[in-house]
Amino acid sequence: MLTGLRFCDIKYLNWKQVRGEQDNYYLQFRQRKTYKPQLVYISNQAFYLLGERGDPATLVFPKVNYNYTRDLLKVWPKQAGINKHLTFSCLRHTYATLQLDHGTDIYTISKLLGHLHLKTTQRYTRVMDKAKKEAANRIVLDL
Structure with a gap:
């Protein structure tokens, strides 16, 4: 991650x-x-x-093994009280989302993930509610 x-x-x-x-x-x-x-x-x-x-x-x-890792990603969320199916790709998605949330631009995230096309990265990242709220409050009219 x-x-x-x-x-x-x-x-x-x-x-x-x-x-x-x-x-x-x-x-x-x-x-x-x-x-x-x-x-x-x-x-x-x-x-x-x-x-x-x-x-x-x-x-x-x-010793890394796909089946073992997949099984861990089933157990860990349950132990943490999280009822969600996780895959290794979820970790990649989380990495991209956290980078975006911490202010990293989408182009840089794309390069970090090794994507050839920016559109691929845009599918990985969702605009966070926090970012949308901040964006909405950036435009203020001086009345």
Whole structure:
């Protein structure tokens, strides 16, 4: 949820693709879906949560498994009292929505998600009620 990456890109991410230094960490890889090169900046927090670096050729998440992850996404919401079906794509959607809510422009979000077309990103993000209220109050006539 800190990167907005697709499950397939996380599954095959290796340590050679994790680069950078304090306040400038990034992932550089070829997207599994589009086969396009991708550079994704990540926060210091995301970098540190990756844990101790392994051999450059080894996977960052060697035991990640789609079925196991899918099952966790069924259990965690129930444990939290949330009655909603979640998928890994929901995490991507949440990432995009949180970025939008924190003021990141749609073009930047599109690039963070690795979308080729802005229209794809626009489907991921919904205008938040807070943003709509703020927009409504921006226009004030000086009477």
